[in-house]
Amino acid sequence: MLLQANRMLARLCSFIMAANEDIFFNVLQTSRSRAIVKYTYLLVTLIVFLTSPLLASPKDFKYVTCGSVLKLLNPMHNVRLHSHEVKYGSGSGQQSVLQSVTGVENADDGNSYWVIRGKTDAPCKRGNPIKCGSTLRLQHLATKRNLHSHYFQSPISHNQEVSAFGENGQGDEGDHWSVVCKSKFWERQDKVRFKHSATKVYLHITGDQFGRPIQGQREVSGYSYPETGNEWKAMEGIYVKPSSD
Secondary structure (H helix, E strand, O other): OHHHHHHHHHHHHHHHHHOOOOEEEEOOOOOOOHHHHHHHHHHHHHHHHHHOOOOOOHHHOOEOEOOOEEEEEEOOOOEEEEEEEEEOOOOOOOOOOOEEEEEEOOOOOHHHOEEEEOEOOEOOOOOOEOEOOOEEEEEEOOOOOEEEEEEEEOOOOOOEEEEEEOEOOEOOHHHOEEEEOOOOEOEOOOEEEEEEOOOOOEEEEEEEEOOOOOOOOEEEEEEOOOOHHHOEEEEEEEEEOOOOO
């Protein structure tokens, strides 16, 4: 368990060191793997204390901001958006470049962190709140591939395939998603949707489960209509505070 926590810490800590703004680390403990959560929380809290001149309280982080690293929960199925270096064996046939994206129940899995980025040709300013209706990219922290979709069927439900694509954050127009929410900005407590800019489908969980080698993980796909299966909520993560400059 400590090895898993150390690997997650290495990536989270490198992100903290690279940021210039004040950062708040928010961890929600669960009934599973409490040893990993406690160990990770204590060490990351120490690092934040040493690298940040001012620690902010949770109320200062009402919004999801550019550059934040977070997990996304699908409340209907109680799974978090997840990816890993397992390629699709069907669908588009581009297995060499497309990494699978799934939903997992384990809230402590370190492969469920995503970085909020701006569009490829229009980067957002680190710490700025994300506006509802704006276009962004979700970059997988561990593999640096972007959440991606295109006109191919998903392996199980035959909705539209969703994958992780690109190298070191460099992808294409299929990596762009717009944030659908009701307020002016994406609020952390609100449920939001992600609408694929190129194909107009919503990031969706059907409840369908994969077999080996990712047995029990839920299929993530693109669905044509808004419904509860494509609602998402910001959860655990590192939230970058807006700059005071």
